[in-house]
Amino acid sequence: MTRTISPTRLATLLGRAPERHPAYRSVAEALRLLVDDGRVPAGTRLPSERALAETVGVSRATVTRAYALLTEQGYASSRRGSGTVTDLPDAASRDGRGALMPRIEGGDTGVVDLTCAVMPPPVQMHTAYEQALTRWPTYLQGSGYYPLGVPALREAVAARYTQRGLPTSADEVMITSGAVGAHAIASRAFLRPGDRLLLDSPTYPNGMEALRADGARLVAMPVDETGWDLDAWEAALPRTGARATLLLPDYQNPTGHLMSEGERARLGRALTRHDVLAVVDETLVETRVDGPGVPSPFAAHHRRTITLGGASKSHWSGLRVGWLRAPARLMGPLAAARTTLDLGSPVLEQLALLELMAHDDEITASRAEVARSRRDTLVAALHEHLPQWRTRVPHGGLCLWVTLPEPVSTPFVVAAERHGVILAPGPRFAPEPGLERHLRIPFTLPEPTLRDAAHRMARAWAELDPGAHARHDLATPLIA
Numbered sequence: 001m002t003r004t005i006s007p008t009r010l011a012t013l014l015g016r017a018p019e020r021h022p023a024y025r026s027v028a029e030a031l032r033l034l035v036d037d038g039r040v041p042a043g044t045r046l047p048s049e050r051a052l053a054e055t056v057g058v059s060r061a062t063v064t065r066a067y068a069l070l071t072e073q074g075y076a077s078s079r080r081g082s083g084t085v086t087d088l089p090d091a092a093s094r095d096g097r098g099a100l101m102p103r104i105e106g107g108d109t110g111v112v113d114l115t116c117a118v119m120p121p122p123v124q125m126h127t128a129y130e131q132a133l134t135r136w137p138t139y140l141q142g143s144g145y146y147p148l149g150v151p152a153l154r155e156a157v158a159a160r161y162t163q164r165g166l167p168t169s170a171d172e173v174m175i176t177s178g179a180v181g182a183h184a185i186a187s188r189a190f191l192r193p194g195d196r197l198l199l200d201s202p203t204y205p206n207g208m209e210a211l212r213a214d215g216a217r218l219v220a221m222p223v224d225e226t227g228w229d230l231d232a233w234e235a236a237l238p239r240t241g242a243r244a245t246l247l248l249p250d251y252q253n254p255t256g257h258l259m260s261e262g263e264r265a266r267l268g269r270a271l272t273r274h275d276v277l278a279v280v281d282e283t284l285v286e287t288r289v290d291g292p293g294v295p296s297p298f299a300a301h302h303r304r305t306i307t308l309g310g311a312s313k314s315h316w317s318g319l320r321v322g323w324l325r326a327p328a329r330l331m332g333p334l335a336a337a338r339t340t341l342d343l344g345s346p347v348l349e350q351l352a353l354l355e356l357m358a359h360d361d362e363i364t365a366s367r368a369e370v371a372r373s374r375r376d377t378l379v380a381a382l383h384e385h386l387p388q389w390r391t392r393v394p395h396g397g398l399c400l401w402v403t404l405p406e407p408v409s410t411p412f413v414v415a416a417e418r419h420g421v422i423l424a425p426g427p428r429f430a431p432e433p434g435l436e437r438h439l440r441i442p443f444t445l446p447e448p449t450l451r452d453a454a455h456r457m458a459r460a461w462a463e464l465d466p467g468a469h470a471r472h473d474l475a476t477p478l479i480a
Contacts (some may be wrong), residue, residue: 007047007055018056024065033410035086042088053350082176117398121316125286132351145343149175149349157243165296175346178312179283179322183207186306187214189337199246202429204253216305220431227257237274244277250285252438255401261295268301276307286314289372291395321353345413377447381454399442415460
């Protein structure tokens with residue numbers, strides 16, 4: 001079913017663009033930016049030319065020319081009887097899916113893809129699969145269906161929670177098809193269309209979009225440079241009548257903030273008072289780089305919590321294995337919801353993860369060392385080439401959340417792509433329109449690549465900032 005957007009809503013997003021001259025070009029450029037940052041998603045049918053013209057106060061000819069220019073640039077298509085529908089040129093790279101497209105070694109096109117925050121696999125990966133294959137014959141005797149997961153892996157995940165201060169049994173653990181699969185199960189089990197849900201802003205886009213697709217009404221709770229505003233959370237819970245929350249308290253994606261023990265206890269008490277379900281994404285909990293240790297799991301402070309985890313950030317993104325942990329009384333609805341999505345995760349991958357978990361101390365220490373070097377390299381490169389940008393250095397996670405001096409995240413991302421750097425703009429992480437002053441930059445690629453990316457981004461920034469353009473022209477000619 002094709003998405004639609006009302007003339008009134010589109011007029012609000014266009015802002016003052018129709019007032020600038022030439023109006024048709026200004027409207028087309030504003031529409032292009034809206035499509036690029038996802039606020040008007042690809043595949044959305046735009047209002048009729050007459051309806052939009054009447055709403056924004058311009059002539060129909062102006063809207064006609066704007067739509068035509070948008071189509072010429074590849075950002076829309078027009079079919080008789082269907083109107084004008086938004087599109088993306090080279091959509092696989094421009095909407096952030098480029099990182100998910102298979103690439104052949106040696107086939108590098110010179111593009112630096114900074115849309116995907118994942119580390120390389122640990123050196124133990126090959127051995128883990130070899131050991132998993134020795135367990136394989138035992139599992140070939142059965143049906144191969146494990147809707148709750150391979151028992152040995154459930155036991156290992158439960159033991160990990162117990163070690164972290166949250167007593168857990170295997171009966172409270174379900175193995176899922178990645179953390180995204182865990183999101184989908186929790187949403188299907190406990191949320192209904194129209195339910196209000198409080199969540200961080202910024203937040204992880206895939207989790208946010210999964211909730212939105214299920215019909216949840218998202219209420220953004222800002223996470224700023226200091227972290228979570230718990231006064232705002234305590235005020236919003238009774239005011240909004242929220243049924244659930246989505247939290248990322250452990251090296252929050254994308255800001256890297258770590259919620260303290262005291263903050264967890266305070267927010268847990270507030271959620272308990274209002275009987276609100278907490279869905280807590282712990283995908284990044286094992287990505288500590290330096291600084292203080294990670295507090296106890298949020299579920300230790302609020303029993304009505306579904307905790308989600310996965311192997312993609314802690315071990316390897318190719319291991320599509322995740323899990324959820326919930327009190328036994330919530331597992332029934334979760335198990336029923338799971339069977340409407342799939343009947344279990346691949347057995348061999350579960351066995352490989354089980355082998356890897358036996359080496360977690362070694363893997364975590366090694367990855368922290370690599371991440372620390374790459375983080376520090378990227379921070380130094382940004383300070384050198386883009387001193388106007390403000391960067392908070394996180395103690396964990398896999399990204400920097402950069403503050404730009406102007407609200408130009410989306411046009412900058414377009415400019416950076418021309419210089420061979422693919423980024424996700426700040427608005428992609430926003431439950432509501434905004435965050436144009438921010439940019440997420442993963443620090444997971446090798447140091448030389450990160451330095452090269454910073455240099456390319458500086459050239460792209462110079463195209464947007466006249467002051468930077470003048471300074472850089474004195475030393476190095478710009479490459480357009």
